[in-house]
Amino acid sequence: MFSSEAIRRVRADLRAARLGALAFSVVLVAACATPGAVTTPTPSSQPSTAPSASVAAGPSCGTAPVELNAYFETGFDLPFKLSEEFTKQFPNVTWKISQDQFTNLMNATPRLLSGDNPPDLIRLPTMVSLVKDGLLKNLDGYVTAFGWDKWPAAQLAQNRVGADGTRGAGSLYAMGLNYSLTGVFYNKKLAAQIGMTTPPKTVAEFEGLLSKAKSAGLLPIMVWNASASGGGLAFPLQQLMAAYGPTQPINDWIFQKKGATIDTAANLTAAQHLQQWIQAGYFPTDANAIQYTDANARFGKGEGVFIFNGDWQDAGYDKDIPGNAGFFVFPSAQAGGSVAAMSAPLTYGIATKAKRADCAAFFFNWVATNEKARQIDVSVGGSNPGGPTNLAIPPAAAGSVINETLAAGGDVAKSNGAMDFIANATGSIFAQGWTPELQKMVGGKQTADGLLKAVQAEYEKELKQ
Amino acid sequence: MRTLPLRRVRRQAVVGWLFVLPALLMYAAFVLQPVVLTVQYSLYRWDGVGPATFVGLSNYETVLSDPNLLGTIVNAFRLIVFFSFIPVTLGLVVASIMRRVAAGSLGTVARTVLFLPQVIPLVAAGIVWSWVLSLTGIFNQLLTALGLAGVTRAWLGDFDTALPAVGFIGAWVLLGLCIVLLLTGMTKIDPALYESARLDGANAIREFIAITIPSLRNEIAVCLTVTVIAALAAFDIVYVSTGGGPGLATMVPGLQIYVLAFSARQVGLASALAVALIVLVLVVILPIQRLGRGSVE
Known part of the structure; x- marks a missing residue:
């Protein structure tokens, strides 16, 4: 009696369980397709078709109401101010702006671009893998339509990707809203204390100043090197690299040219100098725990004679130490040698499947050529607006460090010393290579030679993926 | 044993399953499917968007051979000491003291204060602690005031102290949870046990070892399970x-x-590491579960 009852119950349960199991298996079967096979977009060998008919008529935002779907980087006012001004001039264009931290944006970009509502305009991280996956719109059609090919070629070079996946030449996949420059900011008051009257002409002279600052009881260089912000020591390291060697091999490495290596004799000298600086106590002892914003806040409060940073921070320094912030391009090893600087476009791209690509491209062209937009580029962004050579760079406010960074940009251009940033070589070389290895160097756990070898090994590992 | 007509039994079962079905579907879609997908992805080399290549178990080989990836697992085990052993041990001590001395409103206040970290979002806790533990933070100020200026450092930026410092934050968060769980368990212990122990001349420590701990096996197992998982699967605080x-x-x-x-x-490689982590958590948790269950039977 008991057993037959139990069996009946079990049977009934089993039948019902089958229903449930069916629901499960539907989900599971759906899960078992090869990942990516369904959603694979156009392969990179077939660049997305360039805008055809609309381009011939001149791409624009038209007159009908348009909403641009944009992703901006949190903490930087420039794109927001530009979008406001754009709507003022073209009232039919409104904006749906989403924003996120750059590191989060970096991680989300592939999915945003491949999603159902792809952005018309998005702040881009390293772009080669995005191009390989066919996620970024090929802008070659716009280059001819707007005459961007008549601009200085170097402006667009960093945003070009070749068919073999190397950057620097090939089709255009992104545009810069402006072109930033890095170098050395200094606190004029503190610099005067250590007897610095003019910017140093050689690395040796700069090192002399560091030593003087140290013996005067000042912190020579403020830096950030915590993981969340990324290793800011990569800034002085790359400047030293360019001081002791040519920029071409560095750019080749960043652009993933075949056989490129970061482990060169010149770079070893550079890394050794950086290590000496660390050992001499030229950086804060808690560098590995300092975030980007903290480093700038502390510099703004007078801690540190120098800080290696880019002109995007101009407005911040002007506010913190008004009239007291100076800037120079990092000197070369020999007096009179050519100078170099990390100089990168503030890169924005258009999704392959973007609905308002023409309007977004028109916005790019407007930013580089419209007088008001160029003014915003300079006074809010602090950087060179680029664009055609016949347009003058708008002036910044008197006494602003922006004037010094803009002038320095001219020097770097003259010596053809523009480099991309070594942190941009691959998607995670910064997080997995430079940052941890530089932190180890601060902690006395990595040598100059070991640093370069470890980063090169990580680079090759990532390229193999 | 009451017998029910077969049809009614069936209907009851179907109705039961119908009640479960919505939850079951959610569970399948948002828990089981991701797990199955993760296992599947772990067999491919895939960048998340482009075409995927089947690579068999090579991602697992990388997980087991790359010293950096293995190092993360070693770190997770070191975190268990801070996330698990310290909160549970300290929790037992604090809870039994609170039970003995801090009854009434004082006890309530103490419980609330100690449980508070559990209510604060982990991200907020991480940010606040990174200020407290910074070179110029309160912790170092305190050390300097105590004449210990020599040991001050950026606790989260120093190779030797970063992991213990992260572990300390975790212990701070999880201590309250353990105390509340253990205190609740203690209220279920028959006071007569303590009374008879006292009659036999047992002191507080003897009572603690002979009565409190054995009676709390279940609660201790739950605390260990929750905290060990928190250690092995740590993300927010560290990030x-x-x-x-x-x-x-x-x-x-x-x-x-x-x-x-x-x-x-x-x-692919990320999924392989995730699967390895799931297996690891199960391997560590299952014996703890048995420990808890053993006391019931």
């Missing part, structure tokens, strides 16, 4: 306070999976 640095000193599997999947875009 906010150190980001895995300095070097890879505080890199844990959860954070490494995130970096691999989203910044290195090696979804």
Whole structure:
């Protein structure tokens, strides 16, 4: 009696369980397709078709109401101010702006671009893998339509990707809203204390100043090197690299040219100098725990004679130490040698499947050529607006460090010393290579030679993926 | 034993399943499917968007051979000491003291204060602690005031102290949870047990070892389970306070999976590490579960 009852119950349960199991298996079967096979977009060998008919008529935002779907980087006012001004001039264009931290944006970009509502305009991280996956719109059609090919070629070079996946030449996949420059900011008051009257002409002279600052009881260089912000020591390291060697091999490495290596004799000298600086106590002892914003806040409060940073921070320094912030391009090893600087476009791209690509491209062209937009580029962004050579760079406010960074940009251009940033070589070389290895160097756990070898090994590992 | 007509039994079963069905579907879609997908992805080399290549078990070989990836697992085990052993041990001591001396409103206040960290979002806790533990933070100020200026440092940025510092934050968060769980367990212990022990001349420590701990086996098992999982699958506190640095000193599997999947875009390798982490958690948790269950039977 008991057993037959139990069996009946079990049977009934089993039948019902089958229903449930069916629901499960539907989900599971759906899960078992090869990942990516369904959603694979156009392969990179077939660049997305360039805008055809609309381009011939001149791409624009038209007159009908348009909403641009944009992703901006949190903490930087420039794109927001530009979008406001754009709507003022073209009232039919409104904006749906989403924003996120750059590191989060970096991680989300592939999915945003491949999603159902792809952005018309998005702040881009390293772009080669995005191009390989066919996620970024090929802008070659716009280059001819707007005459961007008549601009200085170097402006667009960093945003070009070749068919073999190397950057620097090939089709255009992104545009810069402006072109930033890095170098050395200094606190004029503190610099005067250590007897610095003019910017140093050689690395040796700069090192002399560091030593003087140290013996005067000042912190020579403020830096950030915590993981969340990324290793800011990569800034002085790359400047030293360019001081002791040519920029071409560095750019080749960043652009993933075949056989490129970061482990060169010149770079070893550079890394050794950086290590000496660390050992001499030229950086804060808690560098590995300092975030980007903290480093700038502390510099703004007078801690540190120098800080290696880019002109995007101009407005911040002007506010913190008004009239007291100076800037120079990092000197070369020999007096009179050519100078170099990390100089990168503030890169924005258009999704392959973007609905308002023409309007977004028109916005790019407007930013580089419209007088008001160029003014915003300079006074809010602090950087060179680029664009055609016949347009003058708008002036910044008197006494602003922006004037010094803009002038320095001219020097770097003259010596053809523009480099991309070594942190941009691959998607995670910064997080997995430079940052941890530089932190180890601060902690006395990595040598100059070991640093370069470890980063090169990580680079090759990532390229193999 | 009451017998029910067969039809009614069937109907009851179907109705039962119908009640379960919505939850079951959610569970299948949002828990089981991701797990199955993760196992599947772990067999491919895939950047998350483009075409995927089947690579068999090679991602698992990488997980087991790459010293950096293995290092994250070692770090996770070191975190167990801070996330698990310290809160549970300290929790037992604090709870039994509270039960003995802090009854009434004082006890309530103490319970609330100690439980508070559990209510604060982990991200906020991570940010606040990174201020407290910074070179110029309150902790170092306190040390300096006590004449210990020599040991001050950026606790989260120093290779030797970063992992213990992260562990300390975790212990602070989880201590309250353990205390509340253990206190609740203690209220169920028959006071007569203590009374007879006292009659036999047992002191407080003897009572604690002979009565409190054995009676709390279940609660201790739950505390251990929750905290060990928190240690092995740690992410938020580490991500906010150190980001895995300095070097890879505080890199844990959860954070490494995130970096691999989203910044290195090696979804296959990230999935393999995730599967390894699931297996690891199960291997560590199952014996603890048996410990808890053993006391019931």
